[in-house]
Amino acid sequence: MSYLKPLFHHPELKKNKVGYLKADYEGVISTLCAGCGHDSISGAIVQACYEISLEPHRLAKLSGIGCSSKTPTYFLSNSHGFNSVHGRMPSITTGANMANRNLIYLGVSGDGDTASIGMGQFVHAIRRNLNMVYIVMNNGCYGLTKGQDSATADFGSVSKAGAHNPYQAIDLVGLALELNASFVARSFSGDKTQLVPLIQAAMSHPGFAFIDIISPCVTFNNNVGSTKSYSHVRAHIESTSQFDFVPREEEITVDYTEGSSAEVELFDGSKIHLSKLAPDWNPTDRNTAVNRLQAAKDHGQILTGLLYINPDSQDLHKKLNTVQKPLNHLKEEELTPEVGVLEKINQSFR
Amino acid sequence: MSYLKPLFHHPELKKNKVGYLKADYEGVISTLCAGCGHDSISGAIVQACYEISLEPHRLAKLSGIGCSSKTPTYFLSNSHGFNSVHGRMPSITTGANMANRNLIYLGVSGDGDTASIGMGQFVHAIRRNLNMVYIVMNNGCYGLTKGQDSATADFGSVSKAGAHNPYQAIDLVGLALELNASFVARSFSGDKTQLVPLIQAAMSHPGFAFIDIISPCVTFNNNVGSTKSYSHVRAHIESTSQFDFVPREEEITVDYTEGSSAEVELFDGSKIHLSKLAPDWNPTDRNTAVNRLQAAKDHGQILTGLLYINPDSQDLHKKLNTVQKPLNHLKEEELTPEVGVLEKINQSFR
């Protein structure tokens, strides 16, 4: 059941550089629960795409199954979308990316979709450094099937029914770092200021850009004792840095105090600007990220922001050494060897 | 095609405490390639079980599919075995363990079986801290399907055909640590001295005991340039410690120099004795394990030995709070509620 969104919802009637209104980046009205964290993330995606003046058809959005995986209908109606099957978004995205390297691939998944049934595909998309943005809307539970604990639910976290989770949580960020993901970030659905530039940077990153976004499930996992509740997360957030994304064409206008900021240039010429909250912080050093993350966990804190980026990221097309022209553009002349070649092949089997 | 092994292969005709000869722990003759690392590991398993006087029927051996997964036929013929399907040994073992908590579960897998198709089940068996020994016979390739790179093949490692692997390796030990596995070790098929006590300790550990054993594939991945070749591994091994396993009943007879050794007491009263090669080494501290592992990798070294053990490990039965009596021993009286109870239930639906 979906409705066209009435236009008056959107005061931003200013066109961006490619001539689109913010409304052009929206989707149909959400059917998620009122207050669901996932809707805030959809909003951030809309905002991010509008701001960087992305032509919507230059992006493809893909997802698995779950409340989170429904969100691609709620943003970017002018982009092709693919709501696939449970836990298998990464393989679909891999194929799509192989077919056409010229698009931006935005994958959306849930913690059930990724950390349980989709674990294998998640790990291997990272291993291949597939050029995509991979967002997990992480609520520590299975929203759509009514609130069972997911594998990211923290040890001891209390469910709505009052049960304490006896399992260690899978920390997707820790996992992504261990697996050498080339862009690893964590954020919070309630922190749009951080989220929007993170998504923009992820879209500029030429490789696997992972953003684990804690996104409270207001219906099933927002109770006292849940470590994925809105209030718990708000209270325990610790940020690596303040974060700015500067698209290639824009000049940097902000002045940063020397030493307190770091700049990372991305492949497409865009820049990430980090005003560091911790002086020893270097977003291109994986080992410190691992240790900082662990330290935060030990203190019951949730570390957010960009944790690690590999500026020399080589994506799957690079690894496979494919042609620049998207494979789906190749025609008979470029794909089918000549008839004479076949005769030679026949000859080799006589 | 399997043959009975002629008895003269075994000079050890001494019975162990439970009255078994070493031959009683063997299986049918291996059909693996002559020199395959996997056969050495089978040998170590036989040795380990014989030495600790395990009654063979007290152990169940399970595997997936691959050359490695064939090995359970080559040891412990008197134990029940289960050669399941590709990548799914962990789930079978989980079920078996739920049915009967009184047996020792020894799972054997390959790097293809675990790090590719079996990734999800591997991760979740760790998450549940399933009480089992999980051995990966890691040769960096798919032996049985004729030598394709596996996901544990190192970046840049050269295949028999001369191709350089463009993908980052999945380090199963790093992964297990990240996932809070309660017992994490790495070893080498060529190092029986280390392997035997490691396997024994793993069998005494009440939780998920992971041993990643580098096991060269002499047919497909033993060439120059392969980082899983026998000679490469031999040359790059770095050991955390010298390792002794002391079963409960035995007294410690060796004297260790003070300060240079650590002792870990296991759940069943057995002890692990480590004569430390590095003075700052503490096998019960996960963070140092992570860092030492990373440091070794940075230096191109392969760290072997027991890397981490959690002496407070709580296995899945503990988490689920199941009865002490194996579930498969329960009878009608203990399982089926009385007929009167059903009448009450009916009443509640009227």
Added chain:
Amino acid sequence: MDQQTVVNDLVIRFANVNGTGSASANDMFAKSIFRMGIPITPKNIFPSNIQGLPTWYEIRVNGNGYLGRRAGIDVLVGVNPQSLRRDIDSVRPGGYFVYDSSKKLHNEFIREDINYIGVPMIALSMENYERARLQQLFKNIIYVGAVATLLDIDLEVVKEVIAEQFEKKPKLLPPNYKALELGANHIKENYSYPLPIRLEKTDKVADSILIDGNTACALGALYAGASVMAWYPITPSTSIAKAFETYCKKLRVDPETGKKRYAFVQAEDELAAIGMVIGATWGGARAFSATSGPGVSLMSEFIGLSYFAEIPVVLINVQRGGPSTGMPTRTQQADIISSAYASHGDTKHPLLFPSSPAECFEFTAQAFDLADRLQTLIMVISDLDLGMNNHMSPPLQWEEGRNYDRGKVFTAEELENMTEEFGRYLDVDGDAIPYRTYPGTHPTKGSFFTRGTSHDEYAKYSELGEVYQSNVDRLAKKWETTKGLMPKPEFYQEVNQSKELGLVFFGTTAYAAIEAMDQLKDGGVIIDSMRVKSFPFPSEVKEFINTHERLFVVEQNRDAQFRTLLINELDIDPSKLIPILNYDGTPITADTIQKQIQEKLGVEV
């Protein structure tokens, strides 16, 4: 719009918003009718979402005890503005539309051919209750009071049901009663009541219970001694797991130690779930899983292993609308072929088709005996309609002293006394069922190596053609043994009288089929009928088909999948079997069946 009085025969539908607490009010309403001794058939029609979308609750009331869905809505209680247009349109001419008259109904919503009954639900609620949440909740009770009065439901019965519901929160009773009265009084003061379609106490319910099939399946597993459940959440099967856990917590905890006599494992996916079940039954416990179509597809490889390695498995498939993710909250019977022949290679799996919650209970319990006896996977084929809706059903029954049939398992003692070598796949008894042993049974005898590769009678690997063939031929022979052990079909009307016409159906289609049979009889068409309960088909199934000239096979899928099974397994001439199909996701109705049969008869005459 004058009408004749109709007693105990109507369809009432509530149009609500998902997640607003109306479900509990509607349930109490339904139960009150049931308590009056009148058979009812409630159906939840809900979206694949958690909150905010239209959801319907429909109750068919039928004094004759017909339990199928019936089309045509007599009374619609419409409290969801989103679906108002559609809801009003769905009322049958002459029917009643009960709405919240707190705001005036717009002219465009007025149909001339139906009756409007306004109840200022939210206005009354706001007048009488303070907290917004309560205003929402009591609004629901207000319409219950109003509709109860319109239909002549005894308010005391409703109060009794409410009292049971809030047994542990007696403080809530007075405000609930008050809301009920508010609604009732509004009707009494403003409308003539009861309506010409109304209810009357009767005794058609006897000792029946009102329960959903999933709960019954869970209880069946509990009574049958399942001690391991491994599962992955998927609609519409999830509530089996939930119910199993709930009842186990009550009934399977050691009172002294507080420890559990069951292991309940939420797996990481369906592949792992079925793997755990296979491992657990291999280990000697009774274990099961419950899933739906997509889960069965994912389990396919493992299902082949259980077939070939002969490992008992109980799997409940609560079917939903396919293919793919399909219609996750709608019903179908469209996994027949994919269940019967799941997995590559020559594989076949016994299926059980319960038609009622009582059968869900009994067949789930039997599935464990059959699985252990036959050492193979048994699938209980339910569907969303049966699994998630309440059904009037005979009570669940368990005979005093009933024992489990654990099948052919050698004990330590038997092994000890054995002189010949144990052969895991030896057909010792001639019924093609071999003996097994559990791991850990005996120190030196009875161990074997289970594998999915081809093996000889001693479970040893073999690539020899003749060894392979004699093994799969034994499996084919076991299939013959299986036929003799499966529940027999049930016959209705004049059975096997070599009549011209026959009707064949299974599962939830039974309700509508039986009603259609009576309707056809009224129209002069006499049809014998048979409800099939199991696959492979017991010999009676073929006999019935053989002794009839033409048979209608009724099922809820597009491709007439059950008909395929009949043709293929019984070598029946397809021209004899005429498909009667319904596959739009709603439960089939008697009218649909009757109409389609009449059309086919018409065409063919």
Added chain:
Amino acid sequence: MDQQTVVNDLVIRFANVNGTGSASANDMFAKSIFRMGIPITPKNIFPSNIQGLPTWYEIRVNGNGYLGRRAGIDVLVGVNPQSLRRDIDSVRPGGYFVYDSSKKLHNEFIREDINYIGVPMIALSMENYERARLQQLFKNIIYVGAVATLLDIDLEVVKEVIAEQFEKKPKLLPPNYKALELGANHIKENYSYPLPIRLEKTDKVADSILIDGNTACALGALYAGASVMAWYPITPSTSIAKAFETYCKKLRVDPETGKKRYAFVQAEDELAAIGMVIGATWGGARAFSATSGPGVSLMSEFIGLSYFAEIPVVLINVQRGGPSTGMPTRTQQADIISSAYASHGDTKHPLLFPSSPAECFEFTAQAFDLADRLQTLIMVISDLDLGMNNHMSPPLQWEEGRNYDRGKVFTAEELENMTEEFGRYLDVDGDAIPYRTYPGTHPTKGSFFTRGTSHDEYAKYSELGEVYQSNVDRLAKKWETTKGLMPKPEFYQEVNQSKELGLVFFGTTAYAAIEAMDQLKDGGVIIDSMRVKSFPFPSEVKEFINTHERLFVVEQNRDAQFRTLLINELDIDPSKLIPILNYDGTPITADTIQKQIQEKLGVEV
């Protein structure tokens, strides 16, 4: 043991040890016969292991061009001590056993009814070569020389084949030639030669090639423009991937940049492999995967998605012995039902059944056109015998200027000029095939949301029964369209003459079936026959069946799965279709077919 001379008609088998380099010697031997213009059928019979177990290489030589396997071994070259007993037993009475006489053959190995020919292979090799590795290798060439001489194979032809093999290592030629002569001379000096069963140059090969089906499939995909292959290793399909990569490296690399015009991705498992293919074709590339039974089972869920969301997919299923892991190195045709009806819900998938490498090439190429045209998954159903063994085949053909049929895809221009709204699932042309668009095509038009849930004609989510039903009814209609596009069957002998008996077969069964037909004819039984090439069945299939009274359906599985498809899809009376089955993992022989048919005829007369 005197014998009549038999020319160009024999079966020779080499018994070797896995992994000892005999494969290449055996191949050269076979090719030499082929070069003499004599049709041959080589088969590798290998274990599921890498090294050290018995492996056999069998060549049927038949001057009449019968290409099926034939039972009964005329000459056995036994160089594997492990299998000696079995090998000697397998020689037909009067046949020849060639062995390594370096050591004396034990008495227990002497059969009175066969001929023994000793060649001191290893002794000769050790005398003449120094390095152990070379001694091993040249031992193989020595027996080639000996057997060539026994059978009267022109040694010059063998040398020519050796020369081609070592084209890039000419230094190896002299020692190879020498080994050949060593073997030949030993025969010449010690035995009367040639044997009564011997070979003679002929011209029955014409322009045929000797190639395995997997290589042909790979080349078909290459020529059809597949640019993405995603796969997971599994016997017997792996060599498709290997061949595809090998030829792509040669023929699909941009000569200027060295960059690849293909993406070759080894997936982490079969679920990921098929997911990548679905993603890639959704993205507008031609993509495919190859697997075997266990892989298809694992792909089941995704296969349902491709059916329901209408995404073109080409999947090659090289069948092996099932169920479960089964017999991974043996052949069967036992994935027919699981392929045709893969996945839960109402699903059906078109299948193509190649019978020869030339058809592997052509059908794989056509599969891409059909998938794009029909927007659905097309499975090419091969098997281990066809895929991994060399077969004499017509040459592969590609017509000059042949274009791809990419089906109904709107371009940016077409979208730009469109006035009506684009509807992804609108049946615009009445053939039930809708139009699609690739992502990124047009800035504002043509985007849509692909989903596995039920959807309307504009790809929007819908739970409405009528919307769902009209969509799946269109899919059923598309199935009708499909029938018209699939390759038509091929008929042999006197077709559709309303004869009494018919023979139906498909895939690799063709070789043996055609031979059996001739054998039966010789025995006075005339049978029409039809080779089916595709499913859903074109109308000709039904016509053929209708015009014959009784038909034998020959297939290589236990459950007569193909017969099930015929009965179910064509509404055929099962009693008309008599199954002829072979399922022990070896390719079916003409004798088996003939014998079974005669038995059935006998019984029924």
